[in-house]
Amino acid sequence: MTLQAETSDNNVYDDDLSEIYDQIYTNRARDYQAEAALLAAIVRARRPEAASLLDVACGTAEHLAALKSTFTRLEGLELSAQMRDRARAKVPGVQIHEGDMRRFDLGRTYDAVCILFNSISFMATTEELDSAVASMARHLSPGGVLVIDPWYSPEQYIEGYVSDSVTRNDGRTIARVSHSAREGRRVRQEAHFVTADSAGINHFVNVQRLTLFTRDEYAAALEKAGCAAELVEGADALSPDTGTFVGVRR
Structure with missing residues (x-):
C-alpha cells in the first residue's frame, strides 16, 4: 500500500464523526486537564525550561486548550480538514498546521513534541512508525522531549x-x-x-x-530518530495500561 493510499484510508474524521467527537470523549470521563498536567510534568522533568510544544494529530485541540496556561508557544498538526476547522475555532491564536505525521516539515523546532490518544497506531507498518517518529524528532531542538502515547501491544x-x-x-x-x-x-x-x-x-x-506495535518497536523508532528512549509506567504515564514512551533528542 502506498503512503498516499494509507493517508486517504486513515483520514477517518469526516463531518459526521468530527461534529460529535468532543461530546463523545469529554462525556466519557476523559479528563483533558489531568492529561495535560501529566504531559507537562513528563516534559518538564526532562527539560525544565520548556516553553514551546507541538501537538501532532491534535484533533479538535482539547489538549491544546488545556495546555494554554502551561506553554508559551503552542501549535498543532492535523490531517483532517474537519478536525482542523474545529481546532482553530476552539483555540484562536494557536496555529494549527495541515500535515501528515509521517512526512511534515514546519521549518522550526520546539522544546517538546507530543502525539496523544493512541494516534500513532494509525501507522500501518514499522516503516511508517519510523517515518512518523523521525519527522517528529526533527522538529525538536537539542535536548527536546518527544512524548508518545501508544496503543496496545500485541x-x-x-x-x-x-x-x-x-x-x-x-x-x-x-x-x-x-x-x-x-x-x-x-x-x-x-x-x-x-x-x-x-x-x-x-x-x-x-x-x-x-496497528499493534511492540514496545521494542516504539523504543527502536525513537533510537533511530536520535532520541534516548524511555518508557514511563504506572501513575506517571498518560495511560497506565500502555505506558508512555518518551524520547529526548541527543
Missing part, C-alpha cells in the same frame, strides 16, 4: 473487544458501540453511532484500522 490486545457508551448533552443523545477484530498486526475497529435530537435520528458507521 500481547495486550483482547480479540473481539466490544466497547459502548451513551452520552447526553444540550438536547442531543449519542450512542456508540464498537467491535474490534484482529487482521494480522492490524485491528479493524468498526464503530456504529446513533445520534438523536429534536431534528430526528441519524446513524452512521466509522471504521478505523490500528
Whole structure:
C-alpha cells in the first residue's frame, strides 16, 4: 500500500464523526486537564525550561486548550480538514498546521513534541512508525522531549473487544458501540453511532484500522530518530495500561 493510499484510508474524521467527537470523549470521563498536567510534568522533568510544544494529530485541540496556561508557544498538526476547522475555532491564536505525521516539515523546532490518544497506531507498518517518529524528532531542538502515547501491544490486545457508551448533552443523545477484530498486526475497529435530537435520528458507521506495535518497536523508532528512549509506567504515564514512551533528542 502506498503512503498516499494509507493517508486517504486513515483520514477517518469526516463531518459526521468530527461534529460529535468532543461530546463523545469529554462525556466519557476523559479528563483533558489531568492529561495535560501529566504531559507537562513528563516534559518538564526532562527539560525544565520548556516553553514551546507541538501537538501532532491534535484533533479538535482539547489538549491544546488545556495546555494554554502551561506553554508559551503552542501549535498543532492535523490531517483532517474537519478536525482542523474545529481546532482553530476552539483555540484562536494557536496555529494549527495541515500535515501528515509521517512526512511534515514546519521549518522550526520546539522544546517538546507530543502525539496523544493512541494516534500513532494509525501507522500501518514499522516503516511508517519510523517515518512518523523521525519527522517528529526533527522538529525538536537539542535536548527536546518527544512524548508518545501508544496503543496496545500485541500481547495486550483482547480479540473481539466490544466497547459502548451513551452520552447526553444540550438536547442531543449519542450512542456508540464498537467491535474490534484482529487482521494480522492490524485491528479493524468498526464503530456504529446513533445520534438523536429534536431534528430526528441519524446513524452512521466509522471504521478505523490500528496497528499493534511492540514496545521494542516504539523504543527502536525513537533510537533511530536520535532520541534516548524511555518508557514511563504506572501513575506517571498518560495511560497506565500502555505506558508512555518518551524520547529526548541527543
